[in-house]
Amino acid sequence: MARERARSPFSRGFRALAPLWLGVVPFGVAYAVTARGAGLTIIETQALSALVFAGSAQVSAAGLLGTGTAGVEIVLTTFLLNVRHVLYGLSLGRELPLTRRERPAAAFFLTDEAFGVVAAARERSFAFLLGAELSLFLTWNLATLAGALLGAAIPDPEKIGVDLIFPLAFLALLVPLVRTRVELAVAVASGALAYALAGALPGGLPILLTGVGGSLLGAWLTRGRPLDTSFHADDAAREVA
DSSP states (O other): OHHHHHSOHHHHHHHHTGGGHHHHHHHHHHHHHHHHHTTOOHHHHHHHHHHTOOHHHHHHHHHHHHTTOOHHHHHHHHHHHHTHHHHHHHHHHHHSOOOTTHHHHHHHTOOHHHHHHHHHHOOOOHHHHHHHHHHHHHHHHHHHHHHHHHGGGSOOGGGGTGGGHHHHHHHHHHGGGOOSHHHHHHHHHHHHHHHHHHTTSOTTHHHHHHHHHHHHHHHHHTTTOOOOOHHHHHHHHHHHO
16 A cells, blocks of 8 residues: 555556556457458558547447548547547546646546546546556557557457457446445436437437436436535545645
């Protein structure tokens, strides 16, 4: 424990994402194989990982490019798949003391995994957040490069069950965050809503509607209750110690 505290916040954030590398690597490789199969060059495949940095959106965009879909539809689909990050940003913006210069970097590198780990760790610093974000960014881009270079030598990810890894990773991120009955109710209701909408709506609409619906349900269930200040109390206790 003392050894962990001796590390810098950036290092602690970087290491906090390490357990999720196992899920990130095969998904990054799978994306690269999909992109190469759709006709993208190695440079184009890698550029999407470096500039877009959004796994599900990249896989979707690569598949749409392979079918000759119009650019406007690809951009709209990508937007819908990633609009949930607005909710992540609003949540982190209330808890993290970020300067104007820090906000663009924090927003660009933000992912589901980084948000989940930071929320669960309760360490409130830009250095910790950036460490977690860059840990995933580096791993994702290295996995993309490996997949783009190996190409046809890699078997179909769906046949070996790689498509199940990320849902399981998200579930592992969710469990530590569910601490009360209200949070459990919101998580279960949101999961049921997402499952129901996934078969009826296209693109990222199920994710968007589930995010908004879950937030409204949580707000309604906690109406009239005092704001939970435990995060700040824990931070103050660490500073005193």
